Amino acid sequence: MDRSVLFFDIDGTLLSEITYEIPWSALEALNKARKAGHLLFINTGRTFCSLPPKVRQFGFDGYLCGCGTYLTYGDEVLLSSSIPEGRGLSIISKMAECRIEGIAEGVEDVYMPSRISRFDGLESTRRYFRGYGLGVEVYLETGKFTYDKFLIYTDKQSDKNIFMKFIEEDIEPIDRGNGIYECVQKGYSKATACDYILNKFGMDLEQAYVFGDSTNDISMFAYARHTIAMGEHAKELEPYTEYVTDTVEEDGLAHAIEHYGLI
Numbered sequence: 001m002d003r004s005v006l007f008f009d010i011d012g013t014l015l016s017e018i019t020y021e022i023p024w025s026a027l028e029a030l031n032k033a034r035k036a037g038h039l040l041f042i043n044t045g046r047t048f049c050s051l052p053p054k055v056r057q058f059g060f061d062g063y064l065c066g067c068g069t070y071l072t073y074g075d076e077v078l079l080s081s082s083i084p085e086g087r088g089l090s091i092i093s094k095m096a097e098c099r100i101e102g103i104a105e106g107v108e109d110v111y112m113p114s115r116i117s118r119f120d121g122l123e124s125t126r127r128y129f130r131g132y133g134l135g136v137e138v139y140l141e142t143g144k145f146t147y148d149k150f151l152i153y154t155d156k157q158s159d160k161n162i163f164m165k166f167i168e169e170d171i172e173p174i175d176r177g178n179g180i181y182e183c184v185q186k187g188y189s190k191a192t193a194c195d196y197i198l199n200k201f202g203m204d205l206e207q208a209y210v211f212g213d214s215t216n217d218i219s220m221f222a223y224a225r226h227t228i229a230m231g232e233h234a235k236e237l238e239p240y241t242e243y244v245t246d247t248v249e250e251d252g253l254a255h256a257i258e259h260y261g262l263i
Helices: 023-035 054-056 085-097 121-132 158-167 190-200 216-223 235-240 254-257
Strands: 005-008 039-043 060-067 070-073 076-080 102-106 149-154 169-179 178-186 209-210 225-230
Touching: 005 190, 023 039, 023 254, 039 190, 054 060, 060 190, 070 190, 076 190, 085 102, 085 158, 102 121, 121 149, 158 169, 169 216, 190 209, 190 216, 216 225, 216 235, 225 235
Parallel strands: 005 039, 005 209, 039 060, 209 225
Antiparallel strands: 060 070, 070 076, 102 149, 149 178, 169 178
8 A cells, every 4th residue: 555654642542551561462563564665754742852752663754742832853853942931931921920830841851849739630740751761850840951842730720811811822732631731832733733734745634544542633633534442532633533433442543554465
């Protein structure tokens, strides 16, 4: 068959959020797809530093990180966009003013608050990143870094509307539920990452297949034609989904790749 390009979200799509492993069936299907001549790209909200070792070990053709803000192919960096330093500092200051807590995500590291957060989710994320040696050298409050995107946690104590108004000119928030928002530079998304790769290789939408499960996958699902949602997925993806496969643990990725005759 013709060469295609496959774009994979990580958490809940490629990597099980129960076992924290990539199923053997998925690895086998990916290897077969590669042998068939297809291009394989990770397309994730994670920034480059926080790619799980298990994902890097497979050796994808490229990594599209930070919701389209940092793109690689092989050893080449195709695109890199960070929030300007001054603007980044002002956002961090506004978080504190609005009683919002967050995590700044850069290419080289993630930046956490120095104090213990009132948000259990943030502390859980802190423990996760520390397991990989991230978020331990420079704290969020210092502002002595640049970052590509950020994650915020809000509750009834937060002046969320004021903060959202402050960032609306250049930042697009993605609602992840429970008062959590993934905040990305405007003009960048998983869709723009897909489009960049298709243009680079002179391919069209019929040759693109996107695999995802969460709300930050909406842009690439709205962009693509062949859209595959995992068995457990955000309901917001459904209007844009061409095919629903099984869950990660039920070999959903392998089933979908086989369904489309890609292997």
